[in-house]
Amino acid sequence: MNKKWLFICVSILFLPPLALADGAYPSRREAMVRTQIAERGIKDMATLEAIRVVPRHLFVPPHLTGSAYEDRPLPIGYGQTISQPYIVAYMTELVRPRTGHKVLEIGAGSGYQAAILAQIVKQVYTIEIVPELGHDARERLHKLGYRNVLVRVADGYDGWPEQAPFDAIIVTAAADYIPPPLIRQLKDGGRMVIPVGSPFLVQTLMLVEKDKGNVKTTSLVPVRFVPFRRGP
Numbered sequence: 001m002n003k004k005w006l007f008i009c010v011s012i013l014f015l016p017p018l019a020l021a022d023g024a025y026p027s028r029r030e031a032m033v034r035t036q037i038a039e040r041g042i043k044d045m046a047t048l049e050a051i052r053v054v055p056r057h058l059f060v061p062p063h064l065t066g067s068a069y070e071d072r073p074l075p076i077g078y079g080q081t082i083s084q085p086y087i088v089a090y091m092t093e094l095v096r097p098r099t100g101h102k103v104l105e106i107g108a109g110s111g112y113q114a115a116i117l118a119q120i121v122k123q124v125y126t127i128e129i130v131p132e133l134g135h136d137a138r139e140r141l142h143k144l145g146y147r148n149v150l151v152r153v154a155d156g157y158d159g160w161p162e163q164a165p166f167d168a169i170i171v172t173a174a175a176d177y178i179p180p181p182l183i184r185q186l187k188d189g190g191r192m193v194i195p196v197g198s199p200f201l202v203q204t205l206m207l208v209e210k211d212k213g214n215v216k217t218t219s220l221v222p223v224r225f226v227p228f229r230r231g232p
């Protein structure tokens with residue numbers, strides 16, 4: 001057997017397992033969208049489509065890729081977590097993201113929620129307080145081809161005043177109260193979702209709507225998020 005044939009035979013031998021290993025993720029993702037998200041009432045087509053295409057397994061630590069499509073949050077290091085897929089979908093649908101929107105996220109973590117938003121809206125700004133997570137999220141999003149997400153390492157309490165106002169704000173860490181700078185940076189007609197409450201007790205997901213200068217807050221569901229930290 002000449003070298004060319006040997007190469008072809010060896011390639012064929014090794015191809016199927018590799019193709020299978022990678023090929024399992026889209027069908028797991030599809031099943032996740034159906035059973036964990038659509039069947040639980042998420043209807044927004046843009047949200048469902050975004051979750052269908054973003055490779056969640058690339059946002060979790062390598063030893064957890066096999067669990068990426070399970071119905072739960074997962075650790076991402078530094079005591080932080082990537083939220084449960086349903087919660088990501090729920091929060092995304094709640095802020096009603098639209099094509100031309102500019103959205104702010106506080107708590108970039110793995111960058112997964114930012115990627116979901118970036119599939120739908122024009123520009124995403126996301127802030128992460130843990131430098132290592134922020135740098136990793138920036139690199140990951142860049143490698144995956146997202147050119148409409150900017151990651152800043154900072155305390156998100158102050159928001160991103162240079163880019164304000166935002167059509168929507170998503171906060172993915174639980175604060176004791178809603179940071180006033182974030183309310184100020186919400187556009188008139190804009191929507192913000194934020195978990196509010198003490199880190200070790202039940203927190204409540206709140207919807208904040210700004211309408212002609214009036215701010216209306218609505219309590220939605222009990223949730224559990226990692227604490228909103230303060231400081232550099």
Ligand code: SAH
Pocket residue numbers: 080081082083106107108109110111112113114127128129130133154155156157172173226227228229230231
């Ligand atoms: N949205 C993330 C989930 C991250 S968990 C994802 O899709 O993976 C919440 C994140 O908020 C953590 O990474 C935590 O470090 C970060 N965080 C906590 N307090 C913060 C603050 N004041 N400013 C910015 N990020 C903060």
